[in-house]
Each structure stands twice: as structure tokens, then as C-alpha cells.
Amino acid sequence: MAGQHVVIIQGRNGEDMTKIISLNESSLYLWNIMSGREFTPEDVSAALVEKYGISEDLAAHDAEAWCGKLKECKLLAEQ
Amino acid sequence: MGNNGSGTLVLPNDIFFSHVSESLAEGKTVTFIVKGYSMYPFFRNGKDRVCMAGYDGRELRKGEVILFRYRGKYVMHRIYGVETDPGGTTVYRTVGDGNVRGRETAVPCEIAGVALKRLTPSMKEWSCSSWSWRFLSALWMRLYCVRRWCLAVLRRIYR
Numbered sequence: 492m493a494g495q496h497v498v499i500i501q502g503r504n505g506e507d508m509t510k511i512i513s514l515n516e517s518s519l520y521l522w523n524i525m526s527g528r529e530f531t532p533e534d535v536s537a538a539l540v541e542k543y544g545i546s547e548d549l550a551a552h553d554a555e556a557w558c559g560k561l562k563e564c565k566l567l568a569e570q
Numbered sequence: 571m572g573n574n575g576s577g578t579l580v581l582p583n584d585i586f587f588s589h590v591s592e593s594l595a596e597g598k599t600v601t602f603i604v605k606g607y608s609m610y611p612f613f614r615n616g617k618d619r620v621c622m623a624g625y626d627g628r629e630l631r632k633g634e635v636i637l638f639r640y641r642g643k644y645v646m647h648r649i650y651g652v653e654t655d656p657g658g659t660t661v662y663r664t665v666g667d668g669n670v671r672g673r674e675t676a677v678p679c680e681i682a683g684v685a686l687k688r689l690t691p692s693m694k695e696w697s698c699s700s701w702s703w704r705f706l707s708a709l710w711m712r713l714y715c716v717r718r719w720c721l722a723v724l725r726r727i728y729r
Contacts, residue, residue, distance in 0.1 A: 493585045504599060504621040504687075504689070505601055505621065509602060
């Protein structure tokens with residue numbers, strides 16, 4: 492939408508356009524490979540290292556941040 | 571697309587509603603926050619949400635709230651009259667609940683959706699097919715000639 496990749500939440504009242512989540516490029520990459528399956532922050536971190544060649548420390552930090560954001564937006568269920 | 575600084579994306583109306591009408595056409599229901607004062611007091615600007623279903627081509631009734639294209643923009647207003655033009659097409663006459671002037675017309679092919687219910691910020695639901703909604707809608711349309719004063723009073727007590 493408008494040249495951005497967004498997540499639209501399906502709520503009880505259909506598409507909830509009051510909570511549209513915009514994804515940047517790296518976030519979209521993670522979303523595409525992780526959505527619909529179970530994963531750990533380590534999986535996310537490994538995916539970032541593989542794709543962007545960044546250090547493991549930085550990737551772990553970014554993975555935590557990404558998972559945190561998803562949880563905040565209630566897009567991630569923790570087990 | 572703008573970002574207002576608090577992390578909230580503000581989408582241009584045409585982009586937003588083209589997505590909304592696409593989803594409605596696919597048979598999905600869509601919920602969004604109502605912007606503007608033209609449907610006050612039934613929908614308060616920036617507060618109340620409307621849950622809409624796609625328009626399936628059925629004959630609509632007076633009092634129903636519809637989303638339609640009008641002069642290149644999307645408008646959500648209430649039907650106050652149903653007519654048939656000489657060609658046999660149904661023409662809906664509409665007016666905003668919060669408007670004391672300005673009326674529109676909509677033909678079925680321009681209608682994207684029909685309001686199903688209103689949700690308040692506390693997510694309290696008010697169905698547009700409920701007795702109370704229909705009664706108050708009919709009353710509000712009846713009071714059209716004194717609407718200006720009704721609005722002036724309501725704006726002080728119902729925000």
C-alpha cells in the first residue's frame with residue numbers, strides 16, 4: 492500500500508484498518524521467512540547474519556528488537 | 571504517506587479507501603476510524619469506528635449508511651431518499667448526519683460498502699440494524715430542518 496509493505500490484522504470485525512503495521516525491507520525479509528511457523532530469536536538472528544553478513548552480537552540484538560516489536564503489535568504468540 | 575512522529579502512519583485518503591474498497595469488493599468486512607464531522611453524532615471524528623461490509627447490489631433502504639465514490643472522493647453518508655431515474659437505475663440521495671447543507675447522489679455502481687455497526691473507543695458495539703439505531707436514525711432525519719440547533723446542543727454534551 493502506497494509503496495510500503497504493510498500487515499493488516501484480521502480481527503473479529505474483518506480487516507482492522509485502525510492497526511496497520513508497516514514493514515521496512517529487513518523486517519519484511521524476516522516476516523516472509525518466519526510468518527506462519529514457530530521460531531526462536533536465534534533463528535531470526537541466524538537469518539539476519541546470513542542475509543546481511545552482520546556480526547552475531549548485532550544480529551542477536553536486532554532479532555530481540557524485531558521479536559519485541561511483533562509482540563508489542565500482538566503479531567507474535569509466545570510459547 | 572506521512573508519519574506524525576508518534577509512530578502512526580497517516581495514509582492519503584485515496585490510497586486508504588482504494589484498499590478499503592478492494593477488500594470490500596472481495597467480500598471482506600473492514601473496520602476503520604471515521605474522520606471528519608459529517609456523520610456526527612452517529613460517528614464522532616477520530617473516535618468512533620465503523621465496521622463495513624461490501625455492497626452486494628441489493629436494494630438499500632432509507633436510513634442506511636453507505637460508503638461511495640462521489641466526485642472522485644470517497645464519502646460515507648446516510649441515504650435519505652431512494653429514487654429510480656428514467657433509465658430504470660436506482661439513485662440514492664444521501665446527506666451527512668452532521669451536515670446542514672450539501673447533499674449527494676449515488677448510483678449502485680459507485681457504492682463500495684454499507685455500515686454494519688459502530689464501535690466506540692471502548693469497543694462498545696452498536697449495530698446499524700438494531701432497533702435503537704434505526705429509531706434514532708429515523709428521528710435524526712426527521713429533525714433535518716432543526717438540525718443546526720440540535721447539533722449545536724449535542725456538540726456541547728456529546729463529544
